[in-house]
Structure formats: structure tokens, C-alpha cells
Amino acid sequence: MNFSLSDKTFVIMGVANKRSLAWGIAQALDKVGARLIFTYVSERFEKPVKQLAETLKGQSSLFYECDVSSDQSIKDAFAKIEAEVGTIHGVAHCIAFAERDDLKGEFVDTSRDGFLLAHNISAYSLVGVTRAAKPLMTEGGSILTLTYLGGERVVQNYNIMGVAKASLDASMKYLANDLGKDNIRVNAISAGPIRTLSAKGVGDFNSILNEIEKKAPLRRTVTQEEVGSSAYYLLSDLSQGVTGEIIHVDGGYSILGLA
């Protein structure tokens, strides 16, 4: 078994800052020598993402703008990647968005626009990105998305994002079934709560963290690095028989019944 990824290229989508789970994944892949391509939503993120990438030890990275709410933007980004590097071996899709007002109070109050926006950015984007990445994955490979327990169970305040994560989870499985014949695997990590820019938008996020510290089998929250190592497993040949799977990197919290 070869643990190095020095002959592999991965697209990392969704680094906003050093707390981003995508950054934890980038660091894990960099440690094993992978070549990385970063995409960011808008020009505003170009400089911070490039500055972060400069701190990596391995191969030099490439950078492209990609707003997943636009089919054209996805198409353009992957066309540029194809022109520049040709074959890629995987994609880490670490993208979600919902209006802050929809991440508190009762789910029943979700507006149609808020519902559609969350699904568009947080779930449909995996479908659009996978379709664009597939022609570049000529040697097979692995696509990874990030989900959360709120898509399987009701988590207070997570509301519309939980419903969008349920759609993301199902999309991941249908994509795994479609792409398996091309030797492309599609999986998800269900990460425990970690303080990031997106997580800040979820109402009373601190009480979710406290609950994990008290009740999760490991009695602590998980780290960006721990998500990164499981991502390395899922994006590499270490997991070559695994597809359509959700791996919970959550200190075991998801196995608990109600107290």
C-alpha cells in the first residue's frame, strides 16, 4: 500500500480561512505530498486562500474562482483546471450556505427562497461539481463532501441546513451509484461541530459544543485535523472499496440514543 499521494491532484473547494474544514483537509493531503487546486467563491477570498496555501510544505498549488450557485462558473473553473492540469484524482466539496435567519427559531418558518437557496448551494452544488469533475477523473478517484448529523436527526436551530444535508446525503449516494462504473467513489464525512465561519451562523452553537463535550463517547469535540485525516483515508486508495458511505467523525456522538 502506497501512503504517498505525490502523484495525485485534488481540488479543494471551500477554504474561507484557517478554521475552514477544507483547510484541515488541504493540510492533511499536503502532508502526504498531493498537488492541490483551490477554488474560492469570489475574488474577496483569493488573497486569503493564496496566503494560506503559501504556508503548505509540498507542491505549489493552483487557484480558481468557482461560485457553485452558477453552472457557468462551475463549468469555467473545471475547464480551466482541465486545460492547466488535465487529470485530477479527487474533489473535496466543503461548501454550504443558508440565510442566518433560517438557522434559528422553528423550521416551520423557513421561507421558500431560504429553502431553495440552502439546497442550491449546499446540496445541488455537489451534483453540478461532480458532473464537471467526472471527465477530468480519467484514472478514477474519489469525491468527498461534508455533512452533519442534523441531516439525519433533528438538531435545534440547524433547521433548513439539516434538510439540505439530508438532500446532500441522498445525492451523494445516487452519485456514488452513477459513478462507480467509472471507478469514481463518492463519500461523505459527517463532522462533529467545529467552530468555523459557517458554524457561527447556527443559533446557540455553543450549546451544541457543550452537549458534545458532556455526552459524546470521547467526551470532547473533534478537530479540523481529525476531519483532515479521515478525508485523507476517503480520498486515497486506503478506502478503495468504500463508496456511498457516511463516516461520522464526531467523537461517537451519533451512536447515542436519547437520554
Ligand code: NAD
Ligand atoms: P466555512 O465557512 O469555513 O466553509 C464554508 C465554505 O463554503 C466557505 O469557504 C464559503 O466561501 C463556501 N461557499 C459558500 N457559498 C458558496 C458558493 N456559492 N460557491 C462556492 N463556495 C461557497 O465553514 P466549514 O464549517 O468549514 O464548512 C465546510 C463544510 O463543512 C460545509 O458543508 C459545512 O456544512 C460542513 N460541516 C461543518 C461542520 C462544523 O461544525 N463546522 C460540521 C459538519 C459539517
